[in-house]
Amino acid sequence: MDELVDRLSSVVGSVVVDSDVLEAHRQDAATFCTAGVPLVLVRPSSTAEVQEVVRAAGEYGVPIVTQGARTGLSGAANAIDGCILLSTARMNQVLEVSVEDQVAVVQPGVINADLSRAVLEQGLFYPPDPSSWEMSTVGGNIATNAGGLCCVKYGVTGDFVRGLEVVLASGEVIRTGRRTVKGVAGYDLTHVIVGSEGTLGIVTEATLALRPAPEAALTAAATFLSIEEGVAAAAAVMGSGLRPSLLEFIDGITARAIQDYRDMGLPANVGSLLLAQSDRGPRAAEDVAAIAEICTAHGAVDVAVASDAEESAMLLEARRLVHFANEKLGTSLIDDVAVPRSQLVALLHGIDAISKQYGVLIACPGHIGDGNMHPTVIFDQADEAAQARALEAFGAVMDLGLSLGGTITGEHGVGKLKRQWLAEELGPVGLQLQRDVKAAFDPRGLLNPDKLFL
Amino acid sequence: MDELVDRLSSVVGSVVVDSDVLEAHRQDAATFCTAGVPLVLVRPSSTAEVQEVVRAAGEYGVPIVTQGARTGLSGAANAIDGCILLSTARMNQVLEVSVEDQVAVVQPGVINADLSRAVLEQGLFYPPDPSSWEMSTVGGNIATNAGGLCCVKYGVTGDFVRGLEVVLASGEVIRTGRRTVKGVAGYDLTHVIVGSEGTLGIVTEATLALRPAPEAALTAAATFLSIEEGVAAAAAVMGSGLRPSLLEFIDGITARAIQDYRDMGLPANVGSLLLAQSDRGPRAAEDVAAIAEICTAHGAVDVAVASDAEESAMLLEARRLVHFANEKLGTSLIDDVAVPRSQLVALLHGIDAISKQYGVLIACPGHIGDGNMHPTVIFDQADEAAQARALEAFGAVMDLGLSLGGTITGEHGVGKLKRQWLAEELGPVGLQLQRDVKAAFDPRGLLNPDKLFL
Incomplete structure (x- = not known):
């Protein structure tokens, strides 16, 4: 395989075989997912370089695992023995922000927060906000169709992907979708690739929808003594037409862990906490007041309503502490x-x-x-x-x-972690059709094999 | 083929070979699209009957063209010589409306307006509103990913499709997607089937997202003497964060035709008309006032703002008259x-x-x-x-x-009408991938062949 490494070195600027570096790139952030030992890590800096890597992989019959920031939680970016790890780290440019068309065109390695800040400077808003947004890449967000806190109002990553440039397993490049708001020319391959976890192609460019910048937000936090009251209040808020920009639930166990971690004045018998936000600027105050009223009507023993950004941040602190507090347990x-x-x-x-x-x-x-x-x-x-x-x-x-009529994954994806349950959720006919679609894109199975399907 | 008709009669309640009826079902509403002569029209009343039809078609190697209300504008529902026309007319039940989950589960033959009214009775809203909504079926809306006037705020049909039950070319049934808001378990086949114009499978049930009922709407209408001013005003409205629930443009030719058809007080040198609506109830008045201000700042010579529903309807009349007025020309x-x-x-x-x-x-x-x-x-x-x-x-x-970086179809689809331009828009690699996906779903090419691809 030295030959393959030489070949890669001749077509890509950054090729790494150092075992410490490879070791550091073997896994994403999933717990309990095994990872193989990669052959080499490449960091292409252009679509043409990605094509060369894919062609070389094809010639040698070696699998490719594409990686963003490796913040994923399902092992989708974990190495496979002898694979090429293809990192998008060097393809990190925001190529265009158009105020009039309300789109951004980006390379896959752009950090979510960098994009969000770049468009905000122009008065625009890129809503998808996974918890990892300060670290995770837009390409990784697309690969897992990442969610986040503001999905409840704005939708998930896929709802903001208009079009993609993708390197196929053949080394050819396609452009899917479009820059326009609407379009029905042919099958919607864009949204098959979104969430496909690197198994159908390698995204090399994305055209993303933006919105006018959101207005200032205000927050309300409600404490309930039972699970049922918190859930009923949440249902009532969603049924009200208020459209909160955030609606988070914290269960009793977590709430008590947070209270132990930092005194937030929560009662010892807390059953659930509800955090809600409205980002409608001058109208946010009446929105959170209405949400508070709904919570009180559903049995909240305490409702705190922020009157400014600072108070809002304080109320949201409980949400920010969830992982730290539970880690202590x-x-x-x-x-x-x-x-x-x-x-x-x-x-x-x-x-x-x-x-x-x-x-x-x-x-x-x-x-x-x-x-x-x-x-x-x-x-x-x-x-x-x-x-x-x-x-x-x-x-x-x-x-x-x-x-309960649900799904095994709302936003983290299947990766290695949930393959057996994917089969259960889809059933044999559905699973076979998914495999057939995989084969249409990647007949030789070289793009992130060993993921999604057992 | 009498044998096939006999076979179909034994498995489906409604089988028609009357040539007048077949003649009436040969075409959708597209102009200049040729249509073949069908063998038979079947109207199954259940998923199981659809499966039987598909199996019979497979045994005899006969193509199937699925039809809703035939209001499509691209010939996608046009007959192919010797085909089975499969009408969804008898699968027209709203199976469930859930207030708490904000979903409806429907059969494909439900008329859009019937669904919209059924959910409104429960305080809910199904936004997709193609102009044909009083006639067209939800199944047809899904097949073409139909748009409509309120897309500008709410999105197109596909944005409201959570999950589908689909009969595949093999006669097997799959369920794609889910009832939940979010989900990333496997490839998003739901949105490949949405907009696929009957070429990948036959939708037999759909789970649709609903919203809380919209509040009352108000309308503004602005008259400009040039195209440029109307377009600039529209861009400014979209950039403002106001989110109109309707934003329609009427060009000078159409505006003059409308004025000739019915006196709406439009000047002879009208360059463009802009119609906008806000459906935010108590806030609609300030929204339309803000829109009116933007129009005035961009050179509108006349801006009418409705103060109630009746005036709003009057202002929207121009939009309703577009087709009638242009037909006169x-x-x-x-x-x-x-x-x-x-x-x-x-x-x-x-x-x-x-x-x-x-x-x-x-x-x-x-x-x-x-x-x-x-x-x-x-x-x-x-x-x-x-x-x-x-x-x-x-x-x-x-x-x-x-x-100009656009697409050949925003909401009408490709059908027979735009096949040569689909090839142009996708390019050879993109087109081949689309064909490969078609083959993954329908290896023998019996589902609405002769559509999408030349």
């Missing part, structure tokens, strides 16, 4: 199920039962407005039996989500 | 190009040049907020030379749209 394994909103209480009760059955702690914060929850199994990693029980509980939560 | 051939908003003035100037070059009249109303215009070639059908020139002008408009 033990090692955590984050799940990502989504259910119809009508099934949220059943989901939370079911998780409580699973927690008892497997003898593990399961916290359950989430994006309640979307029904997308993150049940988090907390356990002692030093205890092998606890670890095994945690994995079983994790799977039981996915089964529960499916049994 | 001659036979019309409606195009459907979309360009980036920054290219709208270039598009309108280019259309004027094409009009002069080919000696035909071209009106150009459109959904300006989305950049989706409907250049309408008007000619004398009795004059064969004029007809030929009209077709050439129609093609020249599509070429112009492509040269």
